[in-house]
Amino acid sequence: MELYEVAIIGGGLAGLTNAILLAKAGKKVILFEKNQYPFHRVCGEYISNETLPFLESLGVDIIQQKSISLTQFRLTSPKGTTLEMPLDLGGFGISRYELDFFLMELAKKNGVTILEKTNITSIKEKNNTFFLTSNAHQKYQANILIAAYGKRANLDQYLRRDFFYKRSAYIGVKYHLKVNHLKYEHPKEMIALHNFSYGYGGFSRIEDDKYCFCYLSTRENLKKSGDILSLEKNILSKNPYIKDIFENSYFLFDKPKVINEITFAPKTLFEGNILMCGDTAGMITPLCGNGMAMAIHSAKILSENIILHLDKKISFEQCKQNYLSEWNKNFKQRLKIGRNIQRFFGSPFLSEVLVKSANLFPFIKKILVKQSHGKVF
Template identity: 35%
Template sequence: MTNPIAAPETSTELYDCAIIGGGVAGLTLALQLARAGRRVVLFEKETYPFHRVCGEYISMENYDFLCRIGVPLAEMDLPVMTRFTVSSPTGEALHHKLDIGGLGLTRYELDQLLARLAAEHGATICQGTRVTDVAFTDEQFTISTAGGATYRARLACGAWGKHANLDSKLHRPFLEPSREGRQFVAVKRHLQLDNFPAATVEMHNFRDGYCGLSPVPGGLTNCSYISDVRNLRAHGNSVAEMERQVLMQNPLLRPYLEEAHRTGDSPIVISQITFRERSTVDAHVLMLGDAAGTIAPLAGNGMSMGMNASFLLNGLLLEFLDGRISRAELEQQYTRAWRQLLSFRITAGRLIHQVFGQPWLTTAGVRVLKRLPFMTDFILKLTHGQPY
């Protein structure tokens, strides 16, 4: 697959919308706007294709949406997940069905595909381009890049993920020292496992963290985990040592990580992750994906919620561009709709996130849920949405 066409070094064109961040939220928004004939420019600091720290599980709630925007899911021979396993740090496990289920698809493949589709529909994709500033004056935005180029747009959307330099530039409230809380580190690798159960998502707890495993194409298993950063610091900032001393205390998780260590698999690591509440609009920039509210893995999955937000925002952007609503109405309606659609799922994910990684709580929780399967159904429904 070839890379999408790179953008020019600068532009005098007034775009309808500039999107900063080329993950699934930003890319699906760019693709929808481009399919509607709108002039859209997207900035991604990396160059496609590349790997991201991500669980790579897509809830089936997104299936119809992805097909409508041109992703040929039926032709991609993707693993389908219909079962769920969760374990406590001691290895006590619960097995349950997934009513809605999901697909496994790597970000390496999905992001590249979405970028190519958006470019084919006329979107300008600026990959390898870091945005350094976004300013709003006279009813339009000026976007500045590290290379010295500038772009103008009527609308600007922030899809830059969990943290970026632009959060500080926009003086976003969640960065205030008074809101400081726990910080986490996230790690991802792909494993070649011969014994991983088919059609299953597994979630294994360890002290102050949890690890998810799920199949992706190519016979691989995505292994992604999140840990309180204190675990890493306590073991000399060594991921391998933290895994040996903390994660491998869970007997169900241990064989998977031992296999990773035997094969010398190199993980991707990101740090400084927080789960503080964020705003959906700052300085007239409309936020989506993790930029609108860092999504705990236990909220269902960030990919699904990012795409869902892009679908919601796309309709409102088109109303604004058609002159049917004002900028103030756009911002108010998006904030209200985002909260109604996604805020509850993010809050539920944060609450479960606080329980997971607590040894006695998760052990007790697994024992209770094994006796009350309807409660497991209820919790799974909290973390999954409806097709749209």
């Protein structure tokens, strides 16, 4: 059996960024992805510009070629009260379908072995080597293991991670669409966050004249409504901006992409010697974005330390210690604030108060924008 220096479970932004950086540094890397590229994911597809210099340094030129620059923000309350402001740092819109596929190809070009349709189902560690088994009973081995399998997966149960056993209240739904004539004008460079009772949805442009509409709500809201269609008709569409989107757009998927059991509970950065990265290490609420930037940034921090370790400049313990302290410095507080603000937005009353007060007091606008973006890395 071939021995890899690093194995990565999960080919989202965290897994692929690690793979590219490690391969560029000459390391022998294998990455497992249970799906086949390209594929859609439930995600609002707004990426903060804090990632731009880093992605450009990797050679991710698809951003120049296809993405849409997003510089304006609109927040609406469930009743349709509106707040607008420029985004200082801003971001860009591109589908995960395109972006992840591009990164996967880039990883391959740099020498990463990528196994698609390969679901890792068991992990054993012996004598500083990890032994992995896939659903097809294939076996693989590596010295270092990165778990970047996203917010919640079979392996969380396999590893008996605490959060897996606590039920989570949130569901996510996503569409790609083309708009006809919206009643409420939505400029190309705008990202809108539309609130509704017990949820909110992001609406912004992606490549090829398409829009992404992705919302987060609660299981309870869905249960009360019966099904997704009724939820959208009876609850989401009370917000006139969302009603406008549903009535005046052409939906490009046969059916919505839906995920459930989304949890923002704190997680651990390590399970034994397994190094967790991206959402597997901790997920920020979409409201307080931005998970994609965090997935990419945390992968950068992790792989830089793994490279130092593999080049025998630091021990494995030191590698873990550095990753932990840099992760805490960059993300711990952001995740905590995200969890608190998330509560605020469930309530129609409080979100109405927030939009009205931010219109009156500009400093609130500043705080909102600051909390949803990190620093350029």
